[in-house]
Amino acid sequence: MASTHNIGDLRLLAGIPQQATSTTYDVLVGADREPGTLTVSTAGDAGIVAVDLRVGKHGSALAALAEATATAVTLGLQHGAPPVAFTGKADRIGIQVVPADA
Structure with missing residues (x-):
C-alpha cells in the first residue's frame, strides 16, 4: 500500500500502489457522442488512484x-x-458513462 506525506494542507500519495484493480467503462463524449473508454483504477484504502480516458483517433x-x-x-x-x-x-465537458452491456 502507498504511504502518504503531509506538506502543509496538501496530502501527497507516495507513488501508485503496486496492486490496483481497474474497471473499464464505455463512454460517450461531447455533443457528437464520440465513443471511448474510461478506466478507473482503485487500490484498497487509497481509493481511486488513477483514471485513463481514451476518446477519438490517435493524434486528434x-x-x-x-x-x-x-x-x-x-x-x-x-x-x-x-x-x-x-x-x-x-x-x-459532456462525458457520459454508459454501461458496457447497454
Whole structure:
C-alpha cells in the first residue's frame, strides 16, 4: 500500500500502489457522442488512484484533450483531491458513462 506525506494542507500519495484493480467503462463524449473508454483504477484504502480516458483517433485534438484530462484528474487524486471534485466537471465537458452491456 502507498504511504502518504503531509506538506502543509496538501496530502501527497507516495507513488501508485503496486496492486490496483481497474474497471473499464464505455463512454460517450461531447455533443457528437464520440465513443471511448474510461478506466478507473482503485487500490484498497487509497481509493481511486488513477483514471485513463481514451476518446477519438490517435493524434486528434479530442484524443489529446482526453489524455490531458485523465492526467490532470490522476495527478489531482494522487495529491489528495477527493473524487467528487471532478464529477461535476465531467458533466460540463459532456462525458457520459454508459454501461458496457447497454
